Amino acid sequence: MSPKITVELLRQLRQAMKNSKYITEPIQAYIVPSGDAHQSEYIAPCDRRREFICGFNGSAGTAIVTEQHAALWTDGRYFLQASQQMDNNWTLMKMGLKETPSQEDWLISVLPENSKVGVDPWIIAADQWKNMSKALSNAGHSLVAVQDNLIDAIWEDRPPRPSTKLITLGLKYAGLTWQDKVTALRGKMAERKISWFVVTALDEIAWLFNLRGSDIEYNPVFFAYAIIGISSIKLFVDSKRLLHPAVREHLELDSPSKPELTIQCFSYESVYTELQAVCVALAPKEKMWICDKASCALTQVIPMAHRSAIPYTPLCLAKAVKNPTEIQGMKMAHIKDAVALCELFAWLEKEIPKGKVTEISVADKAEELRSQQKDFVGLSFPTISSVGPNGAIIHYRPLPETNRTLSLNEVYLIDSGAQYLDGTTDVTRTVHFGTPSDYEKECFTYVLKGHIAVSAAVFPNGTKGHLLDSFARASLWDSGLDYLHGTGHGVGCFLNVHEGPCGISYKTFADEPLEAGMIVSDEPGYYEDGSFGIRLENVVLVIPAKTKYNYRNRGSLTFEPLTLVPIQLKMINTDLLTQKERDWVNDYHRKCRETVGAELERQARKSWSLSALLVDIFHSLLLL
């Protein structure tokens, strides 16, 4: 991976920062956030402005360019990758390390007095704007909204915004009609005396209307906004997409069943002016919900007196608690996904000794095997297929120039997932096709212990996921080890593989409590820079737990693994496991064998029986 050369780009950007064509007064710094106008984590090529300016293409990171400096902030998952993708013009700011300044502190330390810091108000979230603006003003500077995006100004061959075909999801997949969802949402609005709700997150719009798109790779969403009133629905989307009869019928565009369920359609770009029009007509006491992570530009349209900014929207929460149809779909998707991965492992064992299997070819093979499964739509994120030292790059994606060959001598880590019409998967396995070293086994076993500690945890209703994060680390910590990423994220159902408002991470505090029906990942890891990476990830469903007692009738919760892919036994140092942990592994493998075994047989795909990795597990020998 060679770094992007940015000398010329930075020169052009710095010129634009002084160019009266774009801005009334010169700015001394320009912030390039990671997201798009919807604060999406994964973004369309036309929105990859931060990557364009610095070269770093990870999913999280903010670039700031001043007259003298250029710096990029990203988190522990990306330290190695960012340092490899950026040239010497850039300083890497490692978030989460004590010595790393915050963006605000750094700006204050490098800016001349009374500086202006610019940012595109469409791609900075309202809450970030507020914090940044306050910190800068306190230090005598100011944050200014630059309406023309300065990256777009210097980006010659910037791709157009995509507008892909929409997929309609019927009750079979969605479990609830969009009309039911709108009605339930209005119930929540009425409870809090809210008359309007501006929906800006793409996955919330997709979930609400039971529609999917493919505007953003891996995330089955489409560019749109929605404004939901107590008796009206405004949808902002490229009008071409609404021409298809199936979509028109699904949305009842031509024959709405009820007046309050009639969708008014507008162009994507007209959300600003339409929102202005709605705001002008508001009665004095009317309140409008908007997420505090929505864009600064759109948020500021709503007068303060009418604005109710919320950290998580009711749609975000409703979407997170899967309904029975969605849970059933997610289970089925994970069984199909496990079939594909078991076939992959069998194929790997056969092919690796031939010396021609590479990180990229495994990723391709995994995609091919998944694509043979029913209702496959695409991958849910770029496959992380990494051998040896590449495994230590937490969000590694193999490229021709970094591509390593799998061998019998190195640890192999594969973190991959798919979108099926019935659900989204995300699974990581770390395996060795030769003989792992004692140290690799020791580290793997600590990670496994952490994975089990979370997966088997019992905790009261109302517990927030971040309170479980340390369980995943305790075994590593005991030996002086750790990993610099969170333990888990919410997972959508045929939607984004990362979603809020729940998760398992020491970094958050304002996550919503876990409740039965939520789905999160459980993925502790350990990474030794330049040597190997280990991660073990299952997607797990929050379910009620049976406990001996029931303090204050609160009830308890625990997790049920949805991912059913065997864990390689030879990576485990059994001596380090307690009896309970061995039982967990054995029970898990028993379930894999029963469920995935049955599906393998149903599909009459028997290649798993050739795999040494799987044969013990699938042929009744439970080793631990």
Next chain:
Amino acid sequence: MSPKITVELLRQLRQAMKNSKYITEPIQAYIVPSGDAHQSEYIAPCDRRREFICGFNGSAGTAIVTEQHAALWTDGRYFLQASQQMDNNWTLMKMGLKETPSQEDWLISVLPENSKVGVDPWIIAADQWKNMSKALSNAGHSLVAVQDNLIDAIWEDRPPRPSTKLITLGLKYAGLTWQDKVTALRGKMAERKISWFVVTALDEIAWLFNLRGSDIEYNPVFFAYAIIGISSIKLFVDSKRLLHPAVREHLELDSPSKPELTIQCFSYESVYTELQAVCVALAPKEKMWICDKASCALTQVIPMAHRSAIPYTPLCLAKAVKNPTEIQGMKMAHIKDAVALCELFAWLEKEIPKGKVTEISVADKAEELRSQQKDFVGLSFPTISSVGPNGAIIHYRPLPETNRTLSLNEVYLIDSGAQYLDGTTDVTRTVHFGTPSDYEKECFTYVLKGHIAVSAAVFPNGTKGHLLDSFARASLWDSGLDYLHGTGHGVGCFLNVHEGPCGISYKTFADEPLEAGMIVSDEPGYYEDGSFGIRLENVVLVIPAKTKYNYRNRGSLTFEPLTLVPIQLKMINTDLLTQKERDWVNDYHRKCRETVGAELERQARKSWSLSALLVDIFHSLLLL
């Protein structure tokens, strides 16, 4: 415990809320916070306004009175106590339960449109003011500062503000001179380009100047403010207190060694006008630190452009990391405290069968035994001495009308501590002098497992204490049990028994990372309303941990128990412990025996040898 009758008081307060003698316009609600003008947790009798109006005397709680309603918010420690101390005019708002509205939401739900909500700006913290004010304005109401305190207006026999004798602490106890501390503080100020720091927390002032007082029961502090400049020191304290030669000499009032270490003394009340004077003279870029928990009244004196509000002051942090002299003092204080408690347990075993030992008499006996130890100053908080069902009242304090007799049939919980010149103690033991039930033992053992999980935890440098909270709960959670309070708080050194900025609690997020030299409590519990309470508390010192590996050279930390009081073996169901946990208990008791045994012998106080509770531990039989 009979509730306070508040009909007449509420009538008077509601009159005052409309009386133009105190306020220009009538207010529709009046907030009575818990603290004093320094946001102290423990307060002097003259500041017990919330207790005066509602009867509830716990350490945390906010009362709000409207024209129609009166409500009190408090947390899980006090649900039972508050419900017993308040009459029917009051609604108890149980904080932390899902159905309980926040103060803001409740006010908005009960107030008529455009209401004014009043509060004394001296006893509400600036950050609380800000949040409350914002929430009320968003709903069309307003928060107004009522300069005359309305409780004081109706409180006929309100006691005067205390002004006790000051104690000076030499190097032997403090480890650093106040001059060194001021110089170090100025170093921190210079680092952040801060020219003034308004010190409002009483324990910070006491720590900075190596002075102690007894203005507030249990907390060796004195009413004062300080304003520290880069070259000046302003101390605001009742001038009578500075007449004593030892104090004058200690503060170098008559012959300052250096101009920048000269203390200018002002009356306590003049802080407002002096701060105004300092602010008027500020240069344009000058910045002034004030804690965001300081009073709204004082904070608002500082113009926004000059104000740098910080969540924790550098003094708070410096005070939390004990120096070697303080650590040595804390260790010694805990050994002496253990001697007193061992004697207490021996006395209890002898006396209980006689049927005359009560909760109050044990508390008195404990104080008597502690007072015989060297450098004893007083208790560090009211002794919680509770039998059977009283143990479930988490911050119970025995009163004549609730006083129960200790017997061989009920669990006894004692949570107590003392102030010694060399340190502060805080210890809880739960014991049974007859035969505990299997259920009591089971619950005790879960609590013990939680205590050990925290005490033996190894975690990376930089870890915040709240990340350890779940370790204390995991065993309880597994059985469907829990406790509704945090697991630990910072402990001062001959200072407040509760101090920031570190602690171990799921409720906080903004705590400062733990570092070697910090001292916190480790006190999980379990409470069965109407039946019994269990808590096991040691004060523990954060120390470096030796680990097998050292990821990214971050280093690891763990805890060393300072409290050395045996844990009653008969309360433990050994079958529920792992071998590691048994080893921990045995190692702990070995240390108790060696350290406290030696001190008992040195003091030639042998009553411990008579105690069945202690004899096994002190006579070499380690049972587990």
